[in-house]
Amino acid sequence: MTDSPEQTATTGTRTLRRDAAENRERLLRAAWEVFAEHGTEAGVEEIARRAGVGMGTLYRRFPTKEALIQALNDALMEKILGYARQVLAEEQGGGLEAYLWFTGTVMSAHHGGLSRLWQAKLPGADPRREELWTTVGQLLERAKQAGEVREDLTLTDVYLCVVALRSLIDDTAAPAPEVWRRYLAVVLAGFRPAAQPLDFRPADDSLVQTGIPGCGADRARAARS
Structure with a gap:
């Protein structure tokens, strides 16, 4: 029995979609490797070469280098948000610290391409950002x-x-890749209950909603050059 034209067309479409998805994943993996070794100033030609695809395939998936970097950081945001949701749903103690350790581990495993992660955005520009920090706020209250x-x-x-x-992870990945763990442990020690109040007033939470202007700007400029 031979396939009908409709079946052949459907199978061909599915194959193209699968190939496109696989190419995209190969490019993202290669980009993480290249950026970890050379930073975001590395050329996309090396990314395509390491992924085993042509430049045309790369540009079909990611028209610009910024689009590629944004896709990398979007994937990290999804992973970190997913974990924050999971920890909140578990309703167990230690959720805030667990979230911070997980975030540090994820960023450390993907250093070199973090230029857009936590970058300043207009309020409401990325619903995932709002959900993430709402969830972290709930972990903080708990x-x-x-x-x-x-x-x-x-x-x-x-x-x-x-x-x-x-910033620490990106800046120390080569000379001291594990130093971020010591830093986070020290910060978490400062987060824990203490009888003496802090001497300085906190900044309001508008920074959380908008991000810090210039956060990642130097690396983003390097990516555009």
Whole structure:
């Protein structure tokens, strides 16, 4: 029995879609490898070569280098958000610390291409960002209720910890790839309950909603050059 024209067309479409998806995944994996070795100033030609595809395939999937970098950071955002949802749903203690350790581990495994992660955006520009920090805010409140963190700890404090961690990971990946763990352990020690209040007033949480202007700007400019 031979396939009808309709069956052949459908099978061909599915094959093309599968091939396109596989090419996209190969390009993303290669981009992480290349950016980890050379930073985002590395050329896309090397990414295509390592992925085993032609430049035409790369540009069909990612018309610009910025689009490729954005796709990488979108994938990280999805992974980090998914974990935050999971931790919140489990309703167990230690969720905030678990989220921070997971975020550090994910960023460390993908260093070199983190230029757009936590980058400043207009409020509402990325619904995932709003959901993530709403979820982290709930983890923070749960930690306060459980006596796991100090009462005056704010969501901005947690956000700035993540932003600083991202920069540290990218800057120390080659000479000291594990130093971020020590840094996070020290920060978490400062998050825990203490009798003495902090001397400085916290920033308001608008930073969490908009991001820090210029966050990742130097690497983003390098990616455009």
